[in-house]
C-alpha cells in the first residue's frame with residue numbers, strides 16, 4: 001500500500017509514481033469521482049453520478065452506512081434510530097419517493113401523529129394551559145419567519161415575543177435545543193428564518209436509517225476506509241485512504257463541518273481560509289437520544305406520542321413514546337444542557353432520563369426501564385456533533401461552502417443547504433446538486449439520465465416547525 005504524506009509530496013514526485021493499491025482494484029481503476037462519506041449526501045451523490053454513467057468510489061470511515069441517519073437493531077432487538085428519525089414533509093421528501101419506488105422495498109412508512117402532549121409537573125396540561133402554550137408557539141414561529149424589521153442578523157432568541165410568560169422556557173427548548181441542537185441565543189435569526197417550514201412528518205417502522213441503507217444498496221461503498229489526505233494542488237488529484245490511493249477527477253466531501261473544523265483530513269496544499277472559516281461558522285449543535293426499553297406502555301401514552309414539559313429552565317427534555325409500537329421510548333436532550341450531560345457519560349444521561357421521566361410520570365416510570373442506551377454524537381469520532389446551525393451573523397457561510405476548491409474538491413451535506421440544513425432531505429438534496437455540478441465540471445453526463453426517482457425539490461426543515469396541534473387533556 002502506498003502511503004502519501006506531506007513530506008513525500010514535498011520531496012518530489014516519487015509518491016506520484018507509487019502504485020496505489022486501491023487503483024489496482026479493477027472496479028476502482030480510472031474512477032471519475034471519489035465521494036467521502038456514506039451518509040445521506042454521499043449516497044445521493046453516488047446514485048446521481050452512477051445514473052449519469054460515471055464511475056464512483058464511496059469511502060466511509062466508520063463500519064456502517066448512513067452517518068447521522070443510521071438504525072441499530074442489535075442492541076434492543078427492534079429498530080433504534082441513532083440519529084434522524086423524523087421524515088419531514090413526506091409528500092415531497094425525495095428519500096420516500098425513491099425508497100418506495102424501489103421494487104424490493106418492504107419499508108413501512110406511516111404518518112406521524114400530529115398532536116403533542118404537554119405535562120405540567122406530574123399532570124397533563126389543562127385545556128387553557130394548552131391553548132396558551134400553542135398560541136405562544138405559533139406566535140414565536142411567526143416572529144422567526146417574519147424578519148421584516150431586522151436589517152442585520154441577530155440571535156434567534158431575540159425574535160421571540162416578550163409575553164410568552166411561563167411557556168417561554170418550553171418554547172425556547174422546542175425551537176432551539178430540541179429542533180436544532182443549539183440554544184436560540186447561539187443561532188442566527190436569518191439562518192432559522194430561511195428554513196422551510198414543514199407541514200407534516202412520517203416515520204419508517206424499520207427506521208429512517210434502514211430506509212437510507214435501502215437506497216444505498218448496490219453502491220460501491222467501502223466501509224472502514226477513512227480518507228486521510230487529499231492532494232488537490234498539483235497536476236493530479238490524489239485521494240489517500242488507509243487502504244491506498246486513488247486519482248479521481250473530482251472529490252465530493254460530505255463530512256460534517258465539525259470534522260472539517262478538526263482538521264481530520266489533511267489537505268495538500270491546505271484548504272483556503274474561505275471554506276474553512278465558513279465551516280467554523282456552521283458548527284454542529286448537540287442532540288442525543290436516550291433510548292429506554294419500557295414494554296407494556298407503563299406511561300399510558302399513545303404510540304409515537306411526543307411529550308414536552310412546562311420547563312423550569314435549561315434542564316429540559318422531550319419524549320417520543322413507544323416508538324412505532326416497539327416499547328422503545330426516546331428521551332431527547334440537546335443544546336447547552338445536552339452537550340454538558342453527554343460530555344459526562346452515558347450513565348449520567350440514562351440517570352437523567354429516569355429522573356426526568358419520574359418527575360413527569362411518577363417514580364414507577366424509572367422502575368419500568370428494562371434496558372437503556374444513549375447516543376453521544378459529540379463523541380462520535382467521524383461526526384463530532386448533531387447538525388449545523390449558523391451562529392448569529394454567519395448565515396452566509398452555507399453559500400460559501402457551495403463553492404468548489406480548485407474546481408476539484410466539492411463540499412456537500414446538510415450544512416451545504418440554505419433552506420433544509422440540519423435534515424436528511426437537505427443532505428440528500430445537497431448531494432444530488434453537488435453531483436450535478438461535478439458532472440458539469442468534468443464534462444457532463446455520458447448518457448443523459450436521471451437517478452431512479454430523481455427529484456427536483458424537497459420541502460421543509462427543522463423538526464418542530466410543523467403546525468402545532470393540540471391534544472386535549474381529556475384525550476389522555
Ligand SMILES: Cc1cc2nc3c(=O)[nH]c(=O)nc-3n(C[C@H](O)[C@H](O)[C@H](O)COP(=O)(O)OP(=O)(O)OC[C@H]3O[C@@H](n4cnc5c(N)ncnc54)[C@H](O)[C@@H]3O)c2cc1C
Nearest residue numbers: 037039040041061067068084085086227382413414423424
Ligand atoms: C440525534 C440526531 C437526530 C436527528 N434527527 C433528525 C430527524 O429527525 N430528521 C432529519 O431529517 N434529520 C435529523 N438529524 C440530522 C440528520 O441526521 C443529518 O442532517 C444528516 O443525516 C446528515 O447527512 P450528511 O450526509 O450531511 O452527513 P453524515 O450523515 O454525517 O455523513 C458523513 C459521513 O462521512 C463519514 N466520514 C467522516 N470522515 C470521513 C473520512 N475521513 N473518510 C471517510 N468517511 C468519513 C462519516 O462517518 C459519515 O458517515 C438528526 C441528527 C442527529 C445527530
